[in-house]
Amino acid sequence: QVSSENVAAVIAGLKDLYARKLKPLERLYKFNVFSSPAMTDSDFEAKPMVTLLGQYSTGKTTFISHILGRSYPGAHIGPEPTTDRFVAVMGGSVDKTVPGNTVSVHANTPFGGLKRFGTAFLSKFECAQMSHPLLNDVTFIDTPGVLSDTERSYDFLGVTEWFAAKSDMIFLLFDPHKLDISDELKRVIESLRGNDDKIRVLLNKVDGIDAxxxxxxxxxxxxxxxxVVNTPEVMRVYIGSFYDNPQKIILSKDLFDLEKKDLLRELSELPKRSCDRRISEFVKRAHAAKVHAYLIGHLKQQMPILWGKADAQESLVVNLEDEFVKVQSLYHLPKGDLPNIDTFRRVLAVHNIDSFHRLRPSMIQSVDDMLTHDIPKLLSNYAVS
Structure with a gap:
């Protein structure tokens, strides 16, 4: 086990490396515009996040209330769809709810990146604060029940994908009496790809059925x-009735108690495991920023010095696939390391390529040194592997 002091030291070390070596590269080549906003202290220091997903009435809100021993502020529970918003359930000294627009600009929360989904989403997002020991270490994300043919005023799948990337664990909840995976739920699950190791399945409300x-x-x-889930590994499935006063339990109550005990143990281990995830995500981000710098530097190099700049820009945007192939070949990059070309083209089209910077090998070398020397040294100093 890694001590909490060592975890804090590693996080502090990553923050320092980001500020000195990675952030300058991101800023120079507009990585925050094309890909991901600059990281803040809250991105490094945020508590582990657990996101709950599922169709309506599978018991997401009730599960959180059951684990915490009482309902969180603003929670609504019922047989029909009741939660119509994303709710971050966090620790706090007093019970209160905070609107999404306020949460997204608060420096001490990791939700600043949600601003890109607009006010239509932020009006459907809020933070519920309450005092509970578990919330000192973990934040729960309650989500609207997935409904077929539901018109939403914001990018629901995009928001789900954002929370999945930020989360340390994702629970997919199912009701044994409603196992059909709708097209909408299928799209939600597909949006979790790349986060398969975080997924846990929770088969809820199994009181009243026999073995x-x-x-x-x-x-x-x-x-x-x-x-739907494209992973060779068998997902962990928790079985139980995670709500107060379940109906007659036909199966062994010991089974429910053991499952709940295992689940709580896994939740309690998240703070230390999240350190590994932050290191992994940091390294992944560094690689992505390098590839982005290669692309921007290459595009700048294709621009003429004096005349024909508008035509050159238009040609580069239209033939971006060819430029991606050139960069991939020039720097020996795996195809999977390249960004989404449609997203890249859409952002590129509204920027002046001639204003970009040429590639600076010294900055690339600085990031390479960070990846090959600084991070391994940091981890070895604090016995994190």
Whole structure:
């Protein structure tokens, strides 16, 4: 186990490396405009996040209330869709709710990146604060139930993808009486790709069914998920009835207690595990920023010195696939390391390529030194692997 002091030291070291070596590269080549906003202290220091997803009435809000021993401020529970917003359930000295527009600009929260989804989303986002020991270490994200043919005024899948990337664990909740995976839920699950190791399945509300029924339900659920979740690993499935005063429990109550104990243990281990995730995400970001710098430097180099700049820009944007191939070949990059070309082209089209900077090898070398020397040294000093 890595001590909390060592975790704090590693996070502080990453913040320092980011400020000195990675952030200057990102700023010079507009990585924050094309890809991801600059990291803040809250991105490094935020508590681990657990996001709950599922169709309506699978017990997401009730699960959080059951784990915490009481409902969070503003929670609504019922048989019909009740949660119509994203709610960050966080620790606080007093019970209160904070509107999304306020949360997104608060320096001490990791939700600044949500501003890009606009006020239509922020009006459907809020923070619920309450005092609880578990919330000193973990933040829960409650989400609207997934409904078919639901018109939303914001990019629901984009928001889901954003929270998935930020989360340390993702619970997919299912009701044994409603196992069908709708097209909308399928799209939500597909948006989690790249975060498969974080996914846990929670088969909730299993009180009232016997062992034979449970076997059938479990088999049907795994068969349905197998067609959507593209991972060779078997997902951990928790079984229980995570709400107060369940109906008559036909299955062994010991089973429910053991499952709940395992789940709480995994949640309690998240703070130390999240250190590994932050290191991994930091390294991934550094590689992405390098590739971005290669692309921007290459495009700048293709611009003429005097005349024909407008035509050259138009040609580069239209033939961006060819330029990607050239950069990939020139710097020996795996194809999977290149950014989404449609997103890149859309941003590139509204910028003046001639205003970009040429590639500065010294800055690339600085990031390479950080990846090959500084980070390994930091981790070895604090026995993190």
């Amino acid at each position: 034979q029924q449970l076997m059938r339900v479990y088999g049907a659920l795994m068969w349905s998920l197998g067609k």
